[in-house]
Amino acid sequence: MCGIVAYVGSKHCQNILIEGIKRLEYRGYDSSGLATLHNGKLIITRAVGRVASLEDKLEAMGGQPGTVGLVHTRWATHGGVTEFNAHPHRDDRVGIAVVHNGIIENYAALKTLLEEKGHKFSSQTDTEVLAMLIGELYEGDLESAVQAALREVTGAYAIAVICEREPETLVVARKGSPLMVGVGNGEYVVASDGAAIISHTSQAIMLDDYNVVKITPKGFRTSTIHNVPVTHKIHQLELELEEIELGAFSHFMQKEIFEQPKALRNTFRGRFNSDEGRVILGGLADHAKELVKTKRVVLLGQGTALHAAMIGRYLFEDLAKIPSTSEFASEFRYRNPIIEENTVAIAVSQSGETADTLAALVEAKDRGAVTMGVINVVGSTMARETDAGVYLRVGPEIGVASTKAFVGQVAVLTMMALWLGRRRFMGANDCGDLLRQLNTIPDKMEQILSLDAQVKQITERYVERENWLFLGRGYNYPTAMEGALKLKEISYIHAEGMPAAEMKHGPIALINEGMPAVFIANRGKQYEKVMSNIQEVRARGGHVIAIATEGDNEIKHYAEDVMYIPDIPECLSPLLAVVPMQMMAYHAAVLRGHDVDKPRNLAKSVTVE
Numbered sequence: 001m002c003g004i005v006a007y008v009g010s011k012h013c014q015n016i017l018i019e020g021i022k023r024l025e026y027r028g029y030d031s032s033g034l035a036t037l038h039n040g041k042l043i044i045t046r047a048v049g050r051v052a053s054l055e056d057k058l059e060a061m062g063g064q065p066g067t068v069g070l071v072h073t074r075w076a077t078h079g080g081v082t083e084f085n086a087h088p089h090r091d092d093r094v095g096i097a098v099v100h101n102g103i104i105e106n107y108a109a110l111k112t113l114l115e116e117k118g119h120k121f122s123s124q125t126d127t128e129v130l131a132m133l134i135g136e137l138y139e140g141d142l143e144s145a146v147q148a149a150l151r152e153v154t155g156a157y158a159i160a161v162i163c164e165r166e167p168e169t170l171v172v173a174r175k176g177s178p179l180m181v182g183v184g185n186g187e188y189v190v191a192s193d194g195a196a197i198i199s200h201t202s203q204a205i206m207l208d209d210y211n212v213v214k215i216t217p218k219g220f221r222t223s224t225i226h227n228v229p230v231t232h233k234i235h236q237l238e239l240e241l242e243e244i245e246l247g248a249f250s251h252f253m254q255k256e257i258f259e260q261p262k263a264l265r266n267t268f269r270g271r272f273n274s275d276e277g278r279v280i281l282g283g284l285a286d287h288a289k290e291l292v293k294t295k296r297v298v299l300l301g302q303g304t305a306l307h308a309a310m311i312g313r314y315l316f317e318d319l320a321k322i323p324s325t326s327e328f329a330s331e332f333r334y335r336n337p338i339i340e341e342n343t344v345a346i347a348v349s350q351s352g353e354t355a356d357t358l359a360a361l362v363e364a365k366d367r368g369a370v371t372m373g374v375i376n377v378v379g380s381t382m383a384r385e386t387d388a389g390v391y392l393r394v395g396p397e398i399g400v401a402s403t404k405a406f407v408g409q410v411a412v413l414t415m416m417a418l419w420l421g422r423r424r425f426m427g428a429n430d431c432g433d434l435l436r437q438l439n440t441i442p443d444k445m446e447q448i449l450s451l452d453a454q455v456k457q458i459t460e461r462y463v464e465r466e467n468w469l470f471l472g473r474g475y476n477y478p479t480a481m482e483g484a485l486k487l488k489e490i491s492y493i494h495a496e497g498m499p500a501a502e503m504k505h506g507p508i509a510l511i512n513e514g515m516p517a518v519f520i521a522n523r524g525k526q527y528e529k530v531m532s533n534i535q536e537v538r539a540r541g542g543h544v545i546a547i548a549t550e551g552d553n554e555i556k557h558y559a560e561d562v563m564y565i566p567d568i569p570e571c572l573s574p575l576l577a578v579v580p581m582q583m584m585a586y587h588a589a590v591l592r593g594h595d596v597d598k599p600r601n602l603a604k605s606v607t608v609e
């Protein structure tokens with residue numbers, strides 16, 4: 001959601017900025033804009049639509065010179081998708097340009113004040129208010145003006161600011177939205193995430209909330225919004241260029257689906273010993289005594305991460321015998337939740353920046369819960385907010401539709417549940433058996449991925465249908481929800497996921513001739529019940545696509561199409577059952593001619609509540 005890249009150095013920065021912002025396109029946006037300083041004057045170019053439209057404009061004007069500049073992709077919050085509302089925004093007096101991610105909550109009150117002082121606004125955005133405010137408070141020093149303005153602001157922000165009167169200076173700041181400063185040789189590249197920095201330098205400082213950094217070609221200084229100096233550690237970005245490049249694949253989503261076996265091998269590496277029935281999670285070790293006493297687990301997330309959290313609930317109850325709930329972080333946050341003694345709240349998130357999940361995490365912490373993170377992005381806000389946690393280690397996820405992060409989340413939750421179960425009541429043999437099975441998942445996933453052509457053929461048969469159902473029971477009810485979400489978000493087909501038993505309580509009315517119903521019908525405790533639900537759909541003309549356990553020939557009598565997954569204990573089956581549904585969703589979107597990696601209206605990391 002929104003992206004920022006900014007540059008200070010000795011090179012003309014247009015191409016550096018455009019290359020950087022293209023690496024952030026996956027975050028989702030609807031317009032973009034670039035500002036540079038040249039001969040003490042601001043040049044600003046903005047365009048609606050893809051970054052390619054901005055590039056066309058830049059080419060038509062013969063390029064935009066300047067060695068200090070910033071670029072932004074906007075995902076509309078305040079005001080429609082227009083060029084006027086696109087960033088950068090400028091003030092009307094000093095010559096200040098601002099790009100901003102996040103939301104200024106008190107922008108309306110500030111705008112009224114600024115209008116009373118005679119400022120004229122040309123957009124409907126909260127960001128223009130910030131630009132005007134910085135201009136209003138400017139007394140010859142950009143850094144002080146930014147600090148002063150941010151002291152007046154409530155809300156979340158990552159900002160980058162340049163000013164005609166200080167043509168070698170860039171000031172950046174953050175609260176709530178991520179921002180990092182890549183430190184190169186005589187040049188600095190600031191960005192919302194490392195993908196835009198890594199081709200220039202692997203050294204970066206991660207800003208903390210309320211940090212303000214003044215950067216010139218000669219160096220940088222970090223302080224707080226109250227001008228208290230801050231000392232920062234330089235981090236090594238653990239990111240390989242090939243991880244953020246497509247390689248031989250057509251889309252990042254496709255690449256990430258196929259990367260899942262490798263990603264999970266990384267997730268598992270060094271974290272368990274099947275022979276000894278031991279799970280080794282360094283991120284929990286310091287809190288082991290406290291965590292063993294856990295009386296309740298509350299799992300929080302949104303979207304795909306919530307579906308992983310729902311599976312986590314089953315895992316914690318089944319394997320660790322701890323009462324557990326999973327819920328929308330956004331609902332938990334505002335419903336006066338009860339947190340009893342020895343409650344552990346687990347935030348599940350790929351980005352570690354999702355505003356709803358972050359707010360719920362803070363709420364749970366304030367109410368006395370021990371907080372844990374199941375997060376992919378190292379050093380993200382949630383990773384820093386939690387008391388303990390386990391990283392997914394699945395590598396950067398660029399595709400907007402989450403795939404490898406989902407299996408990473410489920411795998412980590414499985415290991416956490418076993419870690420707790422083993423410390424409470426589970427014997428080494430039982431734990432060891434499940435760990436051995438867990439270890440087979442990557443190979444079994446490879447088997448499923450080799451059936452891609454068959455999954456594509458099945459998808460072709462149904463791709464014209466506008467309404468689909470995804471049904472499963474037990475562990476695979478959340479997996480069915482995930483299958484439906486994948487299909488709807490990239491192919492724009494209406495799909496609903498639900499427990500198979502729930503269908504007859506209403507949704508069955510939707511079933512008409514040929515309606516596709518994807519059933520997760522692997523062998524497990526509720527297999528017979530799922531078979532009955534399949535019959536109910538077929539009796540009404542629905543077409544059943546079953547995800548079934550290899551060797552189950554019987555199912556062919558009940559389903560129009562079958563996609564087989566290898567046999568695995570039920571508690572691990574979501575890790576396999578989700579894969580054919582991800583593949584189907586991918587093929588459906590491609591067959592319908594959609595841009596899989598840039599689905600309409602979606603942002604990768606949703607940093608507004």
Ligand code: F6R
Pocket residue numbers: 302303304305306348349350351352353354357400401402403485489604605606
């Ligand atoms: C769907 C998807 C979203 C995210 C959700 C939470 O494919 O990606 O539903 O799962 O926005 O994001 P994170 O995991 O970053 O907290």
